[in-house]
Amino acid sequence: MKIFSADQIYKADKSTIEKEQISSDMLMERAATRLFEWIHTRLQGAQVNIQLFCGIGNNGGDGIVLARHLQEHGYNIQVHVVNYSEKRSKDFLLNLERLKDRKIWPDFINEDSSFPLISPEDIVVDAIFGIGLSRPLDQWVANLIGHINASRAFVLSVDIPSGLPMDRPPVSEVIEANHVLSFQVPKLVFFLPQTGIYIDQWEILDIGLDTEFLTHEEVGYELIGPPDVLPLYRPRNKFSHKGTYGHAVIIGGSYGKIGAVQLASNACLTVGSGLVTAFVPKCGYHSLQTALPEIMVLTDDDDENIEQITIPFVPNAIGIGVGMGTSEDTAKAFGAFLKKQENPVVIDADGLNLLAKHQELLKSVPAQSILTPHPKELERLIGKWDNDFDKLEKTKKFSSKNDCVVVIKGAHSITIYKDKGYVNSSGNPGMATAGSGDVLTGMITGLLSQGYEPLAACVFGVYLHGLAGDIAVHQYGYEALKASILVENIGRAYQELLRPPNRENSQES
Ligand SMILES: NC(=O)C1=CN([C@@H]2O[C@H](COP(=O)(O)OP(=O)(O)OC[C@H]3O[C@@H](n4cnc5c(N)ncnc54)[C@H](O)[C@@H]3O)[C@@H](O)[C@H]2O)[C@@H](O)CC1
Ligand SMILES: Nc1ncnc2c1ncn2[C@@H]1O[C@H](COP(=O)(O)OP(=O)(O)O)[C@@H](O)[C@H]1O
Ligand SMILES: [K+]
Missing domain, CATH: 3.40.50.10260 (YjeF N-terminal domain)
Structure with a gap:
């Protein structure tokens, strides 16, 4: 609207x-x-x-x-x-x-x-x-x-x-x-x-x-609700196979922060990516393999941090940054990784912090990449703003200059691409909880890998993420809502979104 x-x-x-x-x-x-x-x-x-x-x-x-x-x-x-x-x-x-x-x-x-x-x-x-x-x-x-x-x-x-x-x-x-x-x-x-x-x-x-x-x-802005996201949905076809829905990679994690990759990878798979591989420091190997049998795991040579990113295949989508840390070695690995990318990537959390610290890396970010900052990360990237209106204008300029999609996360997350903003209408304060941003990163990456265009992946993903939260809150309430519960509700969110509007009535009659 x-x-x-x-x-x-x-x-x-x-x-x-x-x-x-x-x-x-x-x-x-x-x-x-x-x-x-x-x-x-x-x-x-x-x-x-x-x-x-x-x-x-x-x-x-x-x-x-x-x-x-x-x-x-x-x-x-x-x-x-x-x-x-x-x-x-x-x-x-x-x-x-x-x-x-x-x-x-x-x-x-x-x-x-x-x-x-x-x-x-x-x-x-x-x-x-x-x-x-x-x-x-x-x-x-x-x-x-x-x-x-x-x-x-x-x-x-x-x-x-x-x-x-x-x-x-x-x-x-x-x-x-x-x-x-x-x-x-x-x-x-x-x-x-x-x-x-x-x-x-x-x-x-x-x-x-x-x-x-x-x-x-x-x-300059649209409010995004079901009528706006439904046309973006890409239905599955009968003769599809896992290759049809892409192979996504989630890169991130460091000692004590492997859970972020677990949440993002699980969300990526649950949102429908055909295959998911996580790339983490060695210390994350066992926990990921145990927690998520459906995903594959690649590890860095280092035990605790990412120091060199090597992926022996060409993924359909990559999400990078969650729980990754900002050590100098990780910064180097991140810079080298960005230079090799030709397709849009999803950058979150420490990936954004590294971009803010090493602004020269911005020019290596592929066109139409997706940045998903919360307000603090956004401030590190674009500098201070006078007020919310100024924040939006500055983000629009940043997006145009760097040709990237920026998802400003918050109660009403706003996806900015160049001079247009898409204001999300789903979600609730129960989602203000550790890891819910990691889930969003995984979801957007999983949508990209299925062939959603970057802007569509953001607008659709942000809405679906909020809807999963809105469904979950009925069962858990605000306080007990956790990021992993959001992942569990992605399927219900799809069902809710795709439910024909008058189905309840027709069942009754
Ligand atoms: N197309 C629409 O959406 C319609 C709008 N209508 C109504 O019209 C409203 C807008 O009406 P107006 O343009 O008359 O504006 P307002 O009724 O909002 O304000 C009245 C006037 O006060 C003056 N003013 C502004 N700030 C002031 C201040 N701090 N102290 C003293 N005076 C101040 C301005 O000259 C302003 O035109 C809408 O909000 C809506 O309620 C409806 O009547 C019908 C149709
Ligand atoms: N009050 C709220 N209402 C709706 N959504 C919210 C609210 N607070 C946070 N969220 C959502 O939760 C997520 C939080 O992301 P982030 O701050 O990166 O968390 P983390 O780093 O712990 O994963 C964002 O998608 C944001 O839009
Ligand atoms: K009024």
Whole structure:
């Protein structure tokens, strides 16, 4: 699903109005009607106290229209206009008049007003600012937002939590939304660590913006869910054999860190690679052979570290770096290995740390190779960033300059290739556990070996990895989720992804 910038949303808005020959207040009416339907479906007329805080722009206008619908259906409402500017929007004013025509008189909150009491049992509708927020809040507006946050009432934000800008981190108070009803498209800020913290849950309301515009407009980011990954899936064919799905090699490990290779190799095999070989220092031989009878093991001459990488065949895919250490000898072996590679490789963990330490090695990394850093590893590679937006821009530049795919791992891992980012939607905090990144490396390598293109292997692999975590969490909970359990659930993740949407229904009938 595409993620649009504020400018693009305004364009979609305009294009809809022109094509459908409707007025802008009709679009506002449509948006607010969707809000009303959402609330009405859940509350069914319950006499809870609903306090609507409306700004003076179109986000406020949405709130005002919603208030009218709620009142018409007998809800218990209080409407507050947060009077932060004289520049009221046309459609806000029009709907304010309509509200007054129905004898609903909002109270106006100004700089010197005292704030209304909000009980924890109330529902707050936050329609103060939408995507038009363009400068820091006046102090009294920030105080009001603080007052709403302190109320512990359920807060439903219209389009985006008020105070949260679309393209940079907030500098003052932001509404902490329990639920955001966002129009038509998700917003990038929902998914970044610095800004996503203000949102508990979010949902898209389809307000029928111009489909042609939405389809053709180029975007910088996409949110990746099942409809985006399913087309990437490469089905198995009946007459295939293990050679069809490639021979993958996982290179890594050092004394005390052989487990990383075990996890990655197991994930690589489980995701469907035809054959998997692990290349480790000698000390890893017995444990790997015992733990994973399906994989083959090659060893370095050194007992504890990788010092020379020799692979006596041409693998279909290679993942390198997990648990590998960063000794000088390993760095040399890694450099020599990179120089020999012609096809994309997957580089993780200490492979990334070595690249950061010896940046001259970057030029030996084959085109379209995959780098899978967590934020610390990314910082070592690209330097410090000012904020999450800057981080993404810097990563895009790095990706373009070095022609590589970068998977920025995190709660919403973002795969960057050149000027485009793919935001993952699966996964959960149970995956913040030792080795879960090693599992991802193995999965992406295993997908590459089966013939997935590098970018597809990342987008598909990251989603499948998160889905395995989401399935596992039902059985284990967050705390007990371990990396090896992720591997055990890769098969279920495939099944879940490929399950026909209405199968449950048809089984019942
Ligand atoms: N196409 C869409 O998605 C639609 C959007 N609608 C609503 O329109 C909203 C955008 O409306 P607006 O563009 O009027 O913007 P907002 O309602 O977000 O903000 C109102 C105005 O406040 C001013 N402002 C910005 N920062 C300020 C600050 N810190 N202090 C004081 N004033 C400030 C700006 O001039 C801005 O236009 C969306 O978020 C959505 O809720 C809906 O009405 C219908 C259709
Ligand atoms: N809060 C979270 N929600 C979803 N996924 C997460 C979360 N925390 C971590 N992950 C995922 O777990 C993996 C952790 O990788 P990494 O930090 O490299 O761990 P390790 O080095 O221990 O293998 C990444 O794929 C990341 O996206
Ligand atoms: K809002």
